[in-house]
Amino acid sequence: MRKVEVVAYDETWPKLFDTEADEIRHLLGNHCVSIHHIGSTAVQGLAAKPVIDMLAVVDEIETAERFAEELQQLGYKAKGKNGLPGRRYFEKGGNERTHHLHCYENGSPEIFRHLAFRDFLREHPQQAAAYGDLKLSLAKQYPLDIGRYIDGKQAMIQRIEKQATGEI
Template identity: 30%
Template sequence: MTKGTAVELVPYDPDWPAAFQRIRGKLERLLAPHVVTIEHIGSTSIPGLAAKPLVDIDIILRHSDDVTPATQLLLDQNYEPRGNRYDDDVWAFMLRGGTPPERIYLCSPDNQTHQRRMIFRDHLRSHPEDMAAYSTLKQGLAEHYRHDGDRYTAEKRHFVDAIIEKALRASQG
């Protein structure tokens, strides 16, 4: 999202997991020789959590050399390139025409951004009190930064980092 783009949150839709499975199947067929795994990430992957109405997906590639051919395959299917915005070896793409829209991320192997997303998702799935706190934070930020998607995302960073640290401490002790 960018400044000027409305931040729209909707209640959790129990159809999101099935939508992910359908999209995953399509992406596996399209990108088969390049993919290690395809994961549902973001708020639509957490049951009960309000979210922007689009499915976020991380695609972990076999090798960093797979980024170029995988990118071309996505472009050929009308995915809009969004670049490597945070210089973290994660290339973003949007497909707006689907129901729901899709935001795809191509990730190099052992990508730390992907690993952090998985830790955060898995923690919120198994800790309803943290999921509820995140939901409250998101709702407040969506109201406050209704027309500034970048600021909405940036303002969640401290909470996300704290949850990841909490999850890592719990897994070590």
Template identity: 45%
Template structure:
């Protein structure tokens, strides 16, 4: 079973695509947005990735996801499942192709901290970045059950890195 997108070589246009989307999101969220970050593999120079821009928004109100759903729908997003208490997920497709994933977290949420730590580590450690890239390509090649199998395959590597930081 295919992933949402095929893993491709790093595209130097990904930071610009993030900046463009971040501007749209800042305007929609206004003062409820505390921080916005480019996360995930597209945020790490040189790392192969699914060409889907991952974005993390930090807020301080647990009702923001509910209150912002209509505005996000207007921006082309649809609500995914909540990943945990205080961590909501939205996705955006253009012409049937996934382009953006939005993690909306309460400030200080453990998963938000983990995502930022992992991104920063991969940006600083080229060996870890390259090993992660090889793992992702291997998991994509071996994948038979879709995105959940792929995510489960990456989790031990991510957790090992984050636990060591």
């Protein structure tokens, strides 16, 4: 069982993203439309699980499947859709995960949702701090239960997403 670990913001996270993103861009070539640092590690000052989330926008979703073996050589394990239609998901680092790679086809509305959430937190530091505090509290409350940790964040995530996408 993996321990739920949330840590203070680490100034090295953007560099870790840049390094990995360069490798993935190089690997995918012109099939990679863009690659973005998403999630909490992409928000300056926000407490987070120390795993870099990346969103690769690809020309077509099958690209992610065609490059699965090459991504595996970079240390990524293919996890398929992993519960989200339209996505191909990869993890790096096994039980000591370091990176998550979320691949979406260019034009997917999920791209906008992820980027809007990140940008909203970047632009609203008080809400980002409240989200970080919630995550720290949940990690202490449920150190061995990732499901309850995730469930505990859902209401705040949904509220922030609605604000970020202009739904409220």
